[in-house]
Amino acid sequence: MSVTAAVGFLAAGVACGLKTSGGLDLAVVHNVGPLQHAATVFTSNRCKANPILWSEQVMQDGIVSAIVLNSGGANCYTGTRGFQTTHATAEAVAERLAISAGDVLVCSTGLIGEQLDLDKLTAGVWDATRAVADEDGASEAAGLAAATAIMTTDTKPKQAVRSADGWTVGGMAKGAGMLAPGLATMLVVITTDAVLEPAQLDQALRSATRVTFDRLDSDGCMSTNDTVSLLASGSSGVTPELSAFTEALTEVCRDLTLQLQADAEGAAHDVAIEVVGAVSEDDAVEVARAVSRSNLFKAAIFGNDPNWGRVLAAVGTTGAEFDPYGIDVAMNGVQVCTAGEPDQSRDLVDLSPRAVHVLIDLHAGDTGATIWTNDLTHDYVHENSAYAS
Amino acid sequence: MSVTAAVGFLAAGVACGLKTSGGLDLAVVHNVGPLQHAATVFTSNRCKANPILWSEQVMQDGIVSAIVLNSGGANCYTGTRGFQTTHATAEAVAERLAISAGDVLVCSTGLIGEQLDLDKLTAGVWDATRAVADEDGASEAAGLAAATAIMTTDTKPKQAVRSADGWTVGGMAKGAGMLAPGLATMLVVITTDAVLEPAQLDQALRSATRVTFDRLDSDGCMSTNDTVSLLASGSSGVTPELSAFTEALTEVCRDLTLQLQADAEGAAHDVAIEVVGAVSEDDAVEVARAVSRSNLFKAAIFGNDPNWGRVLAAVGTTGAEFDPYGIDVAMNGVQVCTAGEPDQSRDLVDLSPRAVHVLIDLHAGDTGATIWTNDLTHDYVHENSAYAS
Numbered sequence: 001m002s003v004t005a006a007v008g009f010l011a012a013g014v015a016c017g018l019k020t021s022g023g024l025d026l027a028v029v030h031n032v033g034p035l036q037h038a039a040t041v042f043t044s045n046r047c048k049a050n051p052i053l054w055s056e057q058v059m060q061d062g063i064v065s066a067i068v069l070n071s072g073g074a075n076c077y078t079g080t081r082g083f084q085t086t087h088a089t090a091e092a093v094a095e096r097l098a099i100s101a102g103d104v105l106v107c108s109t110g111l112i113g114e115q116l117d118l119d120k121l122t123a124g125v126w127d128a129t130r131a132v133a134d135e136d137g138a139s140e141a142a143g144l145a146a147a148t149a150i151m152t153t154d155t156k157p158k159q160a161v162r163s164a165d166g167w168t169v170g171g172m173a174k175g176a177g178m179l180a181p182g183l184a185t186m187l188v189v190i191t192t193d194a195v196l197e198p199a200q201l202d203q204a205l206r207s208a209t210r211v212t213f214d215r216l217d218s219d220g221c222m223s224t225n226d227t228v229s230l231l232a233s234g235s236s237g238v239t240p241e242l243s244a245f246t247e248a249l250t251e252v253c254r255d256l257t258l259q260l261q262a263d264a265e266g267a268a269h270d271v272a273i274e275v276v277g278a279v280s281e282d283d284a285v286e287v288a289r290a291v292s293r294s295n296l297f298k299a300a301i302f303g304n305d306p307n308w309g310r311v312l313a314a315v316g317t318t319g320a321e322f323d324p325y326g327i328d329v330a331m332n333g334v335q336v337c338t339a340g341e342p343d344q345s346r347d348l349v350d351l352s353p354r355a356v357h358v359l360i361d362l363h364a365g366d367t368g369a370t371i372w373t374n375d376l377t378h379d380y381v382h383e384n385s386a387y388a389s
Numbered sequence: 390m391s392v393t394a395a396v397g398f399l400a401a402g403v404a405c406g407l408k409t410s411g412g413l414d415l416a417v418v419h420n421v422g423p424l425q426h427a428a429t430v431f432t433s434n435r436c437k438a439n440p441i442l443w444s445e446q447v448m449q450d451g452i453v454s455a456i457v458l459n460s461g462g463a464n465c466y467t468g469t470r471g472f473q474t475t476h477a478t479a480e481a482v483a484e485r486l487a488i489s490a491g492d493v494l495v496c497s498t499g500l501i502g503e504q505l506d507l508d509k510l511t512a513g514v515w516d517a518t519r520a521v522a523d524e525d526g527a528s529e530a531a532g533l534a535a536a537t538a539i540m541t542t543d544t545k546p547k548q549a550v551r552s553a554d555g556w557t558v559g560g561m562a563k564g565a566g567m568l569a570p571g572l573a574t575m576l577v578v579i580t581t582d583a584v585l586e587p588a589q590l591d592q593a594l595r596s597a598t599r600v601t602f603d604r605l606d607s608d609g610c611m612s613t614n615d616t617v618s619l620l621a622s623g624s625s626g627v628t629p630e631l632s633a634f635t636e637a638l639t640e641v642c643r644d645l646t647l648q649l650q651a652d653a654e655g656a657a658h659d660v661a662i663e664v665v666g667a668v669s670e671d672d673a674v675e676v677a678r679a680v681s682r683s684n685l686f687k688a689a690i691f692g693n694d695p696n697w698g699r700v701l702a703a704v705g706t707t708g709a710e711f712d713p714y715g716i717d718v719a720m721n722g723v724q725v726c727t728a729g730e731p732d733q734s735r736d737l738v739d740l741s742p743r744a745v746h747v748l749i750d751l752h753a754g755d756t757g758a759t760i761w762t763n764d765l766t767h768d769y770v771h772e773n774s775a776y777a778s
Contacts (some may be wrong), residue, residue: 027535044708045702045705045706046694046706046713047701047702047704047705047713048702048705048706051592074698076698076701076729077698077701077726077729077730079624079714079728079729079730079731080730106676110697111696111698112698112702113698113700113702113725113726113731113735115731120512132531139469140419141703145392158410219684219685220682220683220684220701220704221683221685221699221702221703222682222705222706223702224698224702224705246556251740260649293609293682294609294610295608295609295684295765296608296611296772296773297771299769299770299773299774300773300774301645302770302774303773303774303775305774305775307501308499308501308502309465309466309500309502309613310501310610310615312432312436312465313436313501313502313610313611313612313613314434314468314610315435315436316434316435316437316611316613317434317435317611318435324435324436324437325468334394336501336502337667340465340466340468341466341468342466342467342468342502342503342504346502370521371581376684376768376770376773376774377418377765378771380684380688380770381688381691381765381766381767381769382767383688384684384688384692385688385689385694385765386694388694
């Protein structure tokens with residue numbers, strides 16, 4: 001269950017020929033209300049794709065009736081014609097669902113700089129909206145089809161659900177490469193039947209993404225198309241405490257984040273870089289992110305090599321507060337460095353499990369943060385050197 | 390010819406067992422004067438190796454009589470004992486050359502977090518200083534031996550020389566992985582027989598490194614041990630115009646920089662990322678550096694894939710002044726993107742040559758800069774996943 005777990009949402013995933021494989025490549029999620037409240041977080045990349053430019057306009061009133069998502073092309077750097085394609089897609093959805101195009105979010109993912117085939121998109125919208133209108137549009141299978149249709153190099157669909165006192169929040173995500181902050185080449189749709197205002201949804205979503213999707217930094221590359229959307233139908237009739245809702249939403253986001261990490265392109269290890277003893281959360285994030293972006297560190301992890309010198313070399317590039325010779329480093333529970341000197345033997349570190357935990361104690365304060373990343377592997381190079389061809 | 394090209398310098402490279410291969414691993418360069426003026430640029434990494442901590446003290450008076458360099462170990466994060474090893478190495482050189490230990494720079498390169506064997510170092514210093522004192526310490530062969538002894542994963546020694554009206558500047562460099570700014574995991578020794586004061590050397594060296602070594606960003610990783618040193622013997626008796634000297638020095642630095650790029654670990658392409666139309670040099674460097682650090686872009690280049698969307702996705706992460714939809718991109722002479730829209734077909738771009746030129750026109754000003762980088766290859770992953778083992 002994912003986007004159809006909450007009451008008031010219909011979904012579909014269809015194949016319209018955008019993917020050369022013939023797989024599912026277009027999804028629609030329809031919020032049948034009674035509310036059509038929404039919040040979104042978009043990529044902070046200044047080179048924004050056409051669907052982002054469109055969806056930013058849609059979000060000005062916080063009202064979203066439907067979202068249409070396609071894989072098979074990012075519709076980014078495709079100029080005026082590309083924007084018209086996005087616009088026409090929203091219009092097609094609106095016409096079929098008898099809603100306003102100004103309430104239709106559009107998301108695209110795939111190669112940059114190539115025009116999308118509008119005829120295929122339109123046919124896909126026709127099929128998907130017909131499927132949505134079917135009685136099984138609210139089914140688990142419909143949610144799974146939508147989660148499958150947004151996949152690119154993902155090897156499996158990603159879904160998560162949490163339920164509480166009479167309301168539910170669930171979602172789907174895609175993203176396998178270009179995973180980095182602000183956000184992580186991801187398209188995420190989260191739905192809830194809780195009764196919440198757009199401003200409350202916005203507050204909850206920003207709070208949740210800040211400590212989940214924004215902490216996933218698989219390969220340091222930021223996408224032009226990232227969108228995380230949260231749609232509320234209000235159909236449960238229940239207005240939860242915002243803190244309780246934010247907590248459940250954060251759990252859904254964290255669940256999806258870890259699924260994205262586990263399916264990152266070519267990855268052989270899932271690495272959690274935890275910084276403690278920082279004077280601020282910003283410092284902890286800066287330090288952990290620097291390590292997550294060190295290709296030398298990431299290649300060493302791939303080789304099961306506990307090369308903690310590469311951890312410290314990355315830490316030293318940051319402006320965080322610390323004494324460079326007062327730092328401890330532990331890898332998978334073995335404290336290899338204490339106060340800047342070798343401690344336990346690196347030979348004791350077992351990096352053969354997929355899960356790797358790097359603990360860095362700055363001994364400067366009492367705050368911490370974790371960044372999730374992956375190793376740098378032959379498969380990553382292979383997948384990303386052959387992507388467009 | 391390299392460090393022995395200028396008159397007044399003796400060099401040697403010997404094997405003392407730090408490298409398990411048995412190769413040359415310790416070099417000494419002796420400035421026999423009459424001047425012992427010097428300038429240095431050290432890594433801006435806050436996690437500095439012991440030789441950096443030592444050499445920073447040596448540089449306080451701008452006087453350097455000799456420099457001793459070893460491969461086979463970085464002597465970084467090795468604590469008090471590691472600092473004592475650096476100190477003892479300088480003392481050994483000083484005693485053998487009858488100079489002050491406070492005038493001996495020390496450089497180390499290799500794995501972080503492992504103690505160096507002081508007995509081997511001392512024996513190496515003994516051999517090297519004896520060789521330096523031999524008549525052929527000023528020979529081309531001696532310079533080559535020194536350039537060879539500082540190699541780690543380098544496949545060839547790197548040397549460069551420029552001569553002008555009665556004076557000469559020449560140097561050697563090592564560096565193959567962890568090539569990034571401030572500086573590029575490099576050890577560089579440059580010598581000159583020009584008559585210049587330490588302050589003049591410092592000004593010339595900072596001017597030269599700013600547009601050469603600091604513009605090399607092979608893999609985005611910053612070393613703990615980088616040192617670029619410039620030693621002046623004054624033995625030519627000629628005091629050049631500082632501008633002419635800086636120009637020759639910059640040529641030597643650029644020559645060495647391009648040799649480092651061409652020998653970067655596992656690289657299959659040498660990529661020049663040239664940004665023009667920027668409002669400031671800082672903007673141009675920021676944009677070019679962001680592209681040079683995009684693993685997705687670098688993997689695409691390895692695959693001979695002119696994926697210009699990944700160029701723009703990296704450009705969009707910067708804070709430089711530009712209109713995101715007013716940017717042009719050309720790859721190896723083919724303008725694939727004009728004002729944010731596809732222009733010539735990507736199929737026209739030939740990335741099979743080792744040299745790749747990416748030209749990004751921001752159309753925001755009239756300043757530019759180039760960053761030199763490499764592609765992300767299977768061999769890079771292989772070399773850096775198996776380094777410590």
